[in-house]
Amino acid sequence: MTQAEVITKLQDVFDEVFLAPPKVTPALSAKDVSEWDSLTHISLMVAVERTFGIRFRVGEVEATNNVGEFADLILLRLKGA
Amino acid sequence: MDALSRQPEDVAVLEPAVVVTRLKPSKLAKIRANYLGAEWILVPDFRIRLLEVDDSNARRRYRLTPVGWNSDMDLGGIKGLLAEQDERFWGELSALTSQAARFEEVISLSVLRRRAISSGLQRGTGDVPPQRIAILGACSLYPLHEILTHFLETSGNPSCLFRGEYDNYISEIMEAESPLFRFKPDVIILLPSLQRCKFTGALTADPDTARAAACNHASGILDLCRTAHERTGAEMILVNFMLPGRHDLGELRSRLLTSDWNFRKIVNLELALRAPQYLRICDLEFLTNRRGALESEDARGWFETKQPCSPELLVDLCREAARLINDRRAAPKKVLALDLDNTLWGGVVADDGLQGIEIGDTSARGEAFKAFQKYILSLKERGVLLAVCSKNDHERAIEVFEKHPEMVLRDADFVAFKANWEPKSDNIRRIALELNLGADSFVFVDDNPAEVEIVRQFAPEVTTILLGPDPATYVSQLQDCRMFEPRTLTAEDSQRTIQYRAEQERVAVLSSATDMGVYLESLQMHADIAVFNHIDAPRIAQLINKSNQFNLTTRRRSEAEVMQLIGCDTVLAFSVRLRDRFGDHGLISVVITEKQDQELTIDTWLMSCRVLKRQVEELVIGELSRAALARDCRRIRGVYLRTAKNDMVADLYPRMGFEPVRVAPECGEYVLDLNNYIPVTTKIMSTSNL
Numbered sequence: 001m002t003q004a005e006v007i008t009k010l011q012d013v014f015d016e017v018f019l020a021p022p023k024v025t026p027a028l029s030a031k032d033v034s035e036w037d038s039l040t041h042i043s044l045m046v047a048v049e050r051t052f053g054i055r056f057r058v059g060e061v062e063a064t065n066n067v068g069e070f071a072d073l074i075l076l077r078l079k080g081a
Numbered sequence: 082m083d084a085l086s087r088q089p090e091d092v093a094v095l096e097p098a099v100v101v102t103r104l105k106p107s108k109l110a111k112i113r114a115n116y117l118g119a120e121w122i123l124v125p126d127f128r129i130r131l132l133e134v135d136d137s138n139a140r141r142r143y144r145l146t147p148v149g150w151n152s153d154m155d156l157g158g159i160k161g162l163l164a165e166q167d168e169r170f171w172g173e174l175s176a177l178t179s180q181a182a183r184f185e186e187v188i189s190l191s192v193l194r195r196r197a198i199s200s201g202l203q204r205g206t207g208d209v210p211p212q213r214i215a216i217l218g219a220c221s222l223y224p225l226h227e228i229l230t231h232f233l234e235t236s237g238n239p240s241c242l243f244r245g246e247y248d249n250y251i252s253e254i255m256e257a258e259s260p261l262f263r264f265k266p267d268v269i270i271l272l273p274s275l276q277r278c279k280f281t282g283a284l285t286a287d288p289d290t291a292r293a294a295a296c297n298h299a300s301g302i303l304d305l306c307r308t309a310h311e312r313t314g315a316e317m318i319l320v321n322f323m324l325p326g327r328h329d330l331g332e333l334r335s336r337l338l339t340s341d342w343n344f345r346k347i348v349n350l351e352l353a354l355r356a357p358q359y360l361r362i363c364d365l366e367f368l369t370n371r372r373g374a375l376e377s378e379d380a381r382g383w384f385e386t387k388q389p390c391s392p393e394l395l396v397d398l399c400r401e402a403a404r405l406i407n408d409r410r411a412a413p414k415k416v417l418a419l420d421l422d423n424t425l426w427g428g429v430v431a432d433d434g435l436q437g438i439e440i441g442d443t444s445a446r447g448e449a450f451k452a453f454q455k456y457i458l459s460l461k462e463r464g465v466l467l468a469v470c471s472k473n474d475h476e477r478a479i480e481v482f483e484k485h486p487e488m489v490l491r492d493a494d495f496v497a498f499k500a501n502w503e504p505k506s507d508n509i510r511r512i513a514l515e516l517n518l519g520a521d522s523f524v525f526v527d528d529n530p531a532e533v534e535i536v537r538q539f540a541p542e543v544t545t546i547l548l549g550p551d552p553a554t555y556v557s558q559l560q561d562c563r564m565f566e567p568r569t570l571t572a573e574d575s576q577r578t579i580q581y582r583a584e585q586e587r588v589a590v591l592s593s594a595t596d597m598g599v600y601l602e603s604l605q606m607h608a609d610i611a612v613f614n615h616i617d618a619p620r621i622a623q624l625i626n627k628s629n630q631f632n633l634t635t636r637r638r639s640e641a642e643v644m645q646l647i648g649c650d651t652v653l654a655f656s657v658r659l660r661d662r663f664g665d666h667g668l669i670s671v672v673i674t675e676k677q678d679q680e681l682t683i684d685t686w687l688m689s690c691r692v693l694k695r696q697v698e699e700l701v702i703g704e705l706s707r708a709a710l711a712r713d714c715r716r717i718r719g720v721y722l723r724t725a726k727n728d729m730v731a732d733l734y735p736r737m738g739f740e741p742v743r744v745a746p747e748c749g750e751y752v753l754d755l756n757n758y759i760p761v762t763t764k765i766m767s768t769s770n771l
Binding site for chain 1: 156160183184185188189192193196223224227380381384385386392
């Protein structure tokens with residue numbers, strides 16, 4: 001899976017979680033979306049983990065700065081590394 | 082087209098269809114029910130929704146939807162309703178919320194709810210005053226408070242929430258000037274620290290030391306709850322401790338009282354056994370066990386955002402807490418109405434005969450039906466009334482109860498027995514009338530989707546349970562329906578069926594007696610009137626929270642609130658017990674009055690409808706007037722507040738000799754001048770300690 005494919009799949013997840021879903025791009029980050037508060041964030045992470053069948057390690061999601069880095073993290077976890 | 086005048090084959094509906102006919106809904110259901118008894122119906126059932134009545138030629142348009150045809154809303158559907166500012170949004174939101182299993186679903190629904198509120202979408206009913214709820218705890222209370230708010234709001238109980246600071250609950254409770262007390266909560270939910278709930282000594286410490294430490298830990302938490310309750314008057318909901326899901330100590334886990342496993346178990350047990358009246362346990366140990374400990378823990382969630390548990394268990398926890406809050410002011414169901422064939426036994430007695438039905442220990446299916454009957458009997462012993470509601474010939478049906486040796490339930494266990502060919506919705510309404518209960522206190526259970534659907538359509542206030550094809554699941558379906566969970570159990574509960582049956586005997590005597598006075602005299606009634614006391618408090622609170630019809634003001638009070646009235650100088654509050662030659666009715670009436678200057682105001686007056694027309698009302702007013710005069714009062718003031726259910730007492734005060742002061746359709750105020758009042762003599766002997 002490529003970063004672009006992850007982002008396509010992420011768009012589906014965002015469409016489910018957000019009422020007014022933003023267009024998911026590598027540069028997008030939480031501060032760009034008013035609806036993306038800490039509550040939505042928890043919900044989003046639960047949905048992403050379920051969709052991709054992965055589990056993030058403690059602290060690593062908060063270390064990502066935008067959707068591009070987040071997608072790379074998903075790819076990393078998908079490889080099982 | 083007049084669908085129902087055509088050949089029966091044509092009525093089978095394969096997809097949602099609109100039908101126009103002159104038939105009324107009840108007739109439509111009857112015809113449909115008859116068709117369903119035959120074999121030529123292709124689709125077993127469809128839902129009926131009345132769309133429109135054309136008054137000019139008395140035609141009605143119905144939408145018929147086959148059962149199993151999924152017309153239910155999904156998240157996208159209610160997003161659409163919100164976008165169109167359609168008020169049906171709220172009903173669908175509640176329905177979806179009660180079904181939602183996953184954390185993300187609940188959060189999405191909650192976000193939709195907030196969005197709807199901020200967009201100004203009107204809600205049908207909004208006159209329920211919000212309850213003030215404080216959540217305190219040793220963990221992050223976010224998103225916990227969001228989920229809890231959502232469950233409360235969508236169940237029609239708006240709340241105003243106070244969220245404590247992270248792990249600050251001890252000082253929030255101990256400091257008298259803290260924001261918690263300024264908030265004046267009605268309910269406080271406390272999640273004490275799981276991390277500190279452990280034995281701090283050596284693993285090898287002796288059992289007595291460990292047990293004492295656990296009891297001590299529980300005492301500390303209970304003391305904190307007492308302080309919070311005493312300072313605020315709030316009812317407490319205490320979340321207990323989840324048990325660990327990891328192997329850790331191996332076999333020693335259960336052998337050492339110093340292990341986390343055993344320590345938490347003892348603490349939970351102590352909390353529950355020593356919980357005072359004002360405290361209710363939100364049993365996280367049970368919820369964790371039910372979901373599975375491994376699915377309930379979330380170490381990462383704790384390290385990252387101090388979450389108390391996994392998102393899924395958080396949903397369970399909030400559902401349970403919302404339930405505890407909601408049922409402070411709601412009553413459990415009273416009557417379980419049961420189908421017979423393929424519900425209480427396997428097979429159809431009319432076809433298979435008494436010998437052919439499956440019940441008892443000779444087959445696996447027979448055992449399953451017998452287990453179901455045993456569970457139903459245990460519900461009866463808790464005070465649930467049982468009724469039969471079956472499509473059968475009465476003689477064939479009753480014969481099973483009288484003659485089949487493997488039957489657990491017998492005729493005497495039921496307060497009503499309707500085996501006939503009328504629609505079940507009509508039968509349930511008839512039983513409700515006979516028992517003087519609202520149909521909304523009924524739960525109807527049937528294995529046949531068609532019968533369940535008829536009741537849903539034509540008696541929508543009845544709660545229905547569709548048992549489905551496997552009798553092995555019947556018991557668990559009733560256990561999990563949560564309709565019969567008593568807030569407290571009183572000795573009177575187990576006597577309830579006997580009381581209702583005795584009432585039916587009394588009615589039989591009444592129909593043979595022509596003179597009401599002679600009849601009442603023949604009952605040899607005796608009443609005990611007593612000021613509130615601690616022993617009666619649970620039953621008093623139970624009656625206050627479930628009486629709807631004979632209830633002048635419908636003011637609900639929790640058991641803790643009832644306790645507060647005991648020994649209060651300005652309050653005269655009493656209860657009435659009644660017995661007669663057929664049996665003991667138990668505690669059947671509650672009166673709460675407040676004295677101000679020379680006037681006694683009736684804040685609450687309610688009575689169980691079992692004892693209507695027995696002169697208890699006259700006795701109460703007579704006794705109240707005597708007690709009022711003894712307390713230097715000159716007047717008794719009574720208020721009637723109308724609800725959807727208490728029309729029967731709209732004219733009670735004038736009937737009792739009160740003069741109207743102000744009368745409006747929704748309420749009335751009346752005064753009884755004690756200077757010219759002569760109490761009515763009743764046929765009830767009484768004792769009183771007022």
